[in-house]
Amino acid sequence: MLARRIIPCLDVRDGVVVKGVRFEGHRVVGDIVDLAIRYRQEGADELVFYDITASPQARTVDVAWVERVASEIDIPFCVAGGIRSVADADRILSAGADKISVNTPAVKSPSLIDALVEAFGSQCVVIGIDSKRIGGEYTVHANTGDPAQTEVAPLRTFDWVDEVQDRGAGEIVLNCMSYDGVRTGYDLAQLGGVRERCSVPLIASGGAGSAEHFRDAFDEVRVDGCLAASVFHSGELAIPDLKAFLADAGILVRR
Amino acid sequence: MIAVIRSTGSNFASVRFAVERLGRTVTVTEDPDVIRAASHVILPGVGSAATGMRRLEEAGLVEVIPTLTQPVLGICLGMQVMFEGSDEGDVNGLGIFRGTVRQLEAAHDHPVPHMGWNTVSFRDNKSASVLADVPDAGWAYFVHSFAAPVGPDTVATTAYTESFTSVVARDNFVGVQFHPERSAEYGSAIIRSFLRA
Numbered sequence: 001m002l003a004r005r006i007i008p009c010l011d012v013r014d015g016v017v018v019k020g021v022r023f024e025g026h027r028v029v030g031d032i033v034d035l036a037i038r039y040r041q042e043g044a045d046e047l048v049f050y051d052i053t054a055s056p057q058a059r060t061v062d063v064a065w066v067e068r069v070a071s072e073i074d075i076p077f078c079v080a081g082g083i084r085s086v087a088d089a090d091r092i093l094s095a096g097a098d099k100i101s102v103n104t105p106a107v108k109s110p111s112l113i114d115a116l117v118e119a120f121g122s123q124c125v126v127i128g129i130d131s132k133r134i135g136g137e138y139t140v141h142a143n144t145g146d147p148a149q150t151e152v153a154p155l156r157t158f159d160w161v162d163e164v165q166d167r168g169a170g171e172i173v174l175n176c177m178s179y180d181g182v183r184t185g186y187d188l189a190q191l192g193g194v195r196e197r198c199s200v201p202l203i204a205s206g207g208a209g210s211a212e213h214f215r216d217a218f219d220e221v222r223v224d225g226c227l228a229a230s231v232f233h234s235g236e237l238a239i240p241d242l243k244a245f246l247a248d249a250g251i252l253v254r255r
Numbered sequence: 256m257i258a259v260i261r262s263t264g265s266n267f268a269s270v271r272f273a274v275e276r277l278g279r280t281v282t283v284t285e286d287p288d289v290i291r292a293a294s295h296v297i298l299p300g301v302g303s304a305a306t307g308m309r310r311l312e313e314a315g316l317v318e319v320i321p322t323l324t325q326p327v328l329g330i331c332l333g334m335q336v337m338f339e340g341s342d343e344g345d346v347n348g349l350g351i352f353r354g355t356v357r358q359l360e361a362a363h364d365h366p367v368p369h370m371g372w373n374t375v376s377f378r379d380n381k382s383a384s385v386l387a388d389v390p391d392a393g394w395a396y397f398v399h400s401f402a403a404p405v406g407p408d409t410v411a412t413t414a415y416t417e418s419f420t421s422v423v424a425r426d427n428f429v430g431v432q433f434h435p436e437r438s439a440e441y442g443s444a445i446i447r448s449f450l451r452a
Binding site: 040067071075076090096224 | 268269272301303332361368369371372373394397398414415434436438439
């Protein structure tokens with residue numbers, strides 16, 4: 001049967017991997033290809049690279065590093081950041097990425113999702129959603145890579161989850177912004193609300209700090225994968241130990 | 256010379272890299288003469304069956320591929336178009352493998368696309384295929400919404416909402432529903448075995 005996925009997320013800025021807390025204060029954590037190889041060797045099921053500078057600075061992902069990653073690793077990876085058109089996505093997929101993830105540009109222009117699905121198929125098209133509660137309502141945010149430009153989109157998160165599936169998205173990554181980088185556990189309440197209306201794979205993002213947090217997201221919300229960054233980058237939680245813990249808890253993982 | 260056909264979608268780069276990691280060189284092409292002359296032919300593919308078949312038609316390869324006599328490996332969509340047809344866009348395929356590709360239906364705790372790592376289990380008829388020496392079972396990476404039901408040419412199956420064909424073989428042709436280029440050690444074993452055939 002299908003294994004639950006463990007997905008290290010590498011935020012990329014100016015060609016190096018960085019990590020911030022609650023989307024702010026980024027610091028360098030390492031070289032893209034070195035980290036990709038390290039996580040692959042440790043048993044990561046998939047990698048996500050977010051070029052967090054891409055949307056605010058109005059530029060697309062530099063494809064040279066995408067090609068370097070594609071040639072070095074033999075597990076799937078997804079690239080996100082600044083993909084605004086079918087042509088942008090084509091450059092990244094042709095460089096060897098397996099999936100592209102679109103966030104702000106899809107919020108600004110939802111028909112981009114349809115165009116990407118038409119060109120590459122649902123299985124290539126991941127929609128990233130940055131969401132947090134505002135006045136009791138989960139709300140979509142855009143341009144979250146740069147705190148100065150982050151804006152509230154006039155979209156309720158649950159409505160947007162419905163819409164992106166209708167438009168053919170093949171996977172949803174829900175990043176619960178209030179939980180990002182603080183390692184207090186995934187936002188199970190918000191994830192649970194999205195899971196109920198999500199018939200494509202759902203990936204939890206934001207808040208992982210211990211092996212128990214992964215177990216809870218898999219057990220209680222039935223997410224398909226858990227994405228995390230700082231808990232892996234810091235060396236605090238090693239993927240083989242995490243997978244052993246999850247297997248003991250009765251969760252099917254690839255080992 | 257190993258030919259990778261570029262017509263059917265964007266994953267030809269990662270397939271090329273996977274073969275190169277095994278120390279072999281690859282020609283990415285859609286030239287029928289180059290493909291006929293190759294020792295091994297790989298047909299990758301992502302996207303929809305209708306688009307994939309249209310691109311093969313435009314490249315003049317629909318008649319060429321079924322007549323090839325060297326080992327031919329179809330990957331994901333490249334495998335699906337080698338069946339008789341697909342419900343995806345109601346298209347005719349290359350007719351190499353018997354059967355029709357069907358849509359996977361999402362069910363509770365079984366989202367579609369079927370995306371991620373699942374196990375491949377070979378059946379007793381593996382030895383007759385060009386993948387005779389791969390391990391009987393292993394983890395492979397899948398991303399697909401359509402799948403071929405288990406049929407006469409099935410050599411390995413994978414369980415999801417139903418058991419479907421994850422490896423299919425007939426004569427010199429073999430197809431895999433998963434992505435060996437993204438399936439770590441097991442994927443490398445598949446490609447290495449194919450290139451030995």
